[in-house]
Amino acid sequence: MTAAEIRQQFLDFFASKGHHIVPSAPIVVKNDPTLLFTNAGMNQFKDIFLGNKPAPYKRVADTQKCLRVSGKHNDLEEVGIDTYHHTMFEMLGNWSFGDYFKEEAIAWSWELLTDVYKLPKDRLYVTVFEGDKAEGLEPDSEAMAFWKKHISEDRILLGNKKDNFWEMGDTGPCGPCSEIHVDCRSEEERASVPGKDLVNNDHPQVIEIWNNVFMQFNRLKDGSLESLPAKHVDTGMGFERLVRVLQGKQSNYDTDVFTPVIRATEKLCGKQYTNSDTGKADIAFRVIADHIRAICFTIADGQLPANNGAGYVIRRILRRAVRYYFSFLDVKKPLLHELVPVLAEQFGNVFPELQQQVDFVKKVVFEEENSFLRTLDSGLGRIEAITGATTSAAKPVIEGKTAFELFDTYGFPIDLTNLIATEKGYAVDMEGFEAEMKKQKDRSRAATELDMGDWTLLDEQPSGIFTGYTELTADAKVLKYRKI
Numbered sequence: 374m375t376a377a378e379i380r381q382q383f384l385d386f387f388a389s390k391g392h393h394i395v396p397s398a399p400i401v402v403k404n405d406p407t408l409l410f411t412n413a414g415m416n417q418f419k420d421i422f423l424g425n426k427p428a429p430y431k432r433v434a435d436t437q438k439c440l441r442v443s444g445k446h447n448d449l450e451e452v453g454i455d456t457y458h459h460t461m462f463e464m465l466g467n468w469s470f471g472d473y474f475k476e477e478a479i480a481w482s483w484e485l486l487t488d489v490y491k492l493p494k495d496r497l498y499v500t501v502f503e504g505d506k507a508e509g510l511e512p513d514s515e516a517m518a519f520w521k522k523h524i525s526e527d528r529i530l531l532g533n534k535k536d537n538f539w540e541m542g543d544t545g546p547c548g549p550c551s552e553i554h555v556d557c558r559s560e561e562e563r564a565s566v567p568g569k570d571l572v573n574n575d576h577p578q579v580i581e582i583w584n585n586v587f588m589q590f591n592r593l594k595d596g597s598l599e600s601l602p603a604k605h606v607d608t609g610m611g612f613e614r615l616v617r618v619l620q621g622k623q624s625n626y627d628t629d630v631f632t633p634v635i636r637a638t639e640k641l642c643g644k645q646y647t648n649s650d651t652g653k654a655d656i657a658f659r660v661i662a663d664h665i666r667a668i669c670f671t672i673a674d675g676q677l678p679a680n681n682g683a684g685y686v687i688r689r690i691l692r693r694a695v696r697y698y699f700s701f702l703d704v705k706k707p708l709l710h711e712l713v714p715v716l717a718e719q720f721g722n723v724f725p726e727l728q729q730q731v732d733f734v735k736k737v738v739f740e741e742e743n744s745f746l747r748t749l750d751s752g753l754g755r756i757e758a759i760t761g762a763t764t765s766a767a768k769p770v771i772e773g774k775t776a777f778e779l780f781d782t783y784g785f786p787i788d789l790t791n792l793i794a795t796e797k798g799y800a801v802d803m804e805g806f807e808a809e810m811k812k813q814k815d816r817s818r819a820a821t822e823l824d825m826g827d828w829t830l831l832d833e834q835p836s837g838i839f840t841g842y843t844e845l846t847a848d849a850k851v852l853k854y855r856k857i
């Protein structure tokens with residue numbers, strides 16, 4: 374089954390259960406000061422759960438573009454190193470707004486995985502909330518009873534508050550959740566160590582695929598819980614992980630979600646992806662295949678790379694990818710922009726906003742790459758000079774001043790400096806770096822205000838649905854963004 378068919382089957386399945394299929398919300402969040410990027414399918418329904426907005430439909434399903442690179446969910450450090458955490462990923466989801474609850478949600482997730490997708494039942498484990506006495510939370514005996522109708526008891530595992538109780542924030546809707554994990558190890562490995570010992574244990578072949586959240590409480594300001602009058606279901610399944618499991622691959626990067634971009638990268642750099650866990654070149658292939666998606670979909674949703682806020686997150690991701698091809702694939706000229714049309718074509722039917730702006734996105738990415746490549750080599754040389762010198766320190770340190778110089782003169786985001794330092798066995802004096810940053814901020818308040826002006830301008834897009842740039846405004850925006 375192709376990835377496109379797998380996605381379609383998910384949507385068709387929930388449509389057949391009375392769900393209205395809605396489009397993905399933009400990956401960039403404009404009207405929520407607590408969130409820069411969409412990091413879960415439920416974000417666009419937050420006001421419904423909070424009771425601020427009526428639900429347009431009682432049952433909804435979709436695939437949502439998510440980004441987990443900042444705030445509470447930040448998976449950036451794992452990306453490329455492991456094979457199942459991405460920066461940008463699709464979260465398939467189904468929701469009940471005060472309609473069906475645990476029994477149907479559990480039955481349907483089981484039906485979809487085992488009847489429709491035909492996943493072997495002896496590869497699956499589910500988790501159920503074990504309760505938390507100190508918090509006055511009961512075990513989720515309802516979910517337990519419903520699961521027992523479908524799966525043998527030894528495959529139902531109890532989970533703690535960290536993994537199996539979901540809260541939107543300090544106050545508001547919350548409730549227990551039940552997750553589904555898949556054991557993709559070989560038969561031999563499964564015989565020697567039971568899969569249940571590896572669930573939620575960062576094992577690369579025993580991975581979580583689906584989270585079913587049952588919102589049944591409201592947490593009040595004093596910390597107490599009251600029952601919600603209407604109970605909701607909120608689920609999220611990692612699309613790339615599902616595809617990997619169904620296509621019988623060991624890594625998300627071996628599925629047809631990622632192979633078109635990896636093949637294109639091979640052509641561009643004249644090297645082969647060999648799928649090793651730790652080889653630097655292979656990590657670079659994975660980082661590029663991952664990061665280009667985050668970059669493209671974020672720009673297509675209206676967020677340009679910039680020196681601050683959400684725009685800086687994108688610039689950081691882009692520079693990280695550039696450093697990986699420069700250092701480990703030996704590519705010294707812009708490469709990422711060449712991958713934009715590959716993604717645009719691949720996702721033309723799912724997220725057409727990229728195809729609609731493909732030339733614009735390509736141009737922005739090219740400019741960004743070009744500008745960082747102008748200083749990258751000298752910056753890397755600067756780090757080499759420091760880390761290449763002999764030192765007697767057990768844990769040598771790159772000084773705050775140097776890290777700041779790398780940031781200010783060579784455009785190295787601090788997390789990039791940290792990454793390279795770690796590779797070389799160095800630490801970075803973060804306090805010193807922060808102090809230098811503060812000094813600079815004090816020096817250039819006027820310039821910061823100018824940045825804010827530009828930021829406001831980007832936000833002056835007419836509110837409502839983002840329909841893409843015209844060539845003219847696209848050019849105007851590139852000019853504006855060059856000025857920053």
Ligand code: ATP
Nearest residue numbers: 441448457458459462581582583584609610611614
């Ligand atoms: P994990 O424990 O693997 O980090 P999670 O518990 O943080 O996942 P949830 O917040 O429950 O994830 O999100 C629902 C689903 O989204 C997960 O079951 C998983 O399939 C998928 N998912 C979460 N984070 C990522 C990511 N960084 N890349 C790809 N898929 C992800």
Ligand code: MG
Nearest residue numbers: 446447448458
């Ligand atoms: Mg996580």
Ligand code: MG
Nearest residue numbers: 536552573581
């Ligand atoms: Mg988890």
Ligand code: MG
Nearest residue numbers: 552581583584
């Ligand atoms: Mg989870």
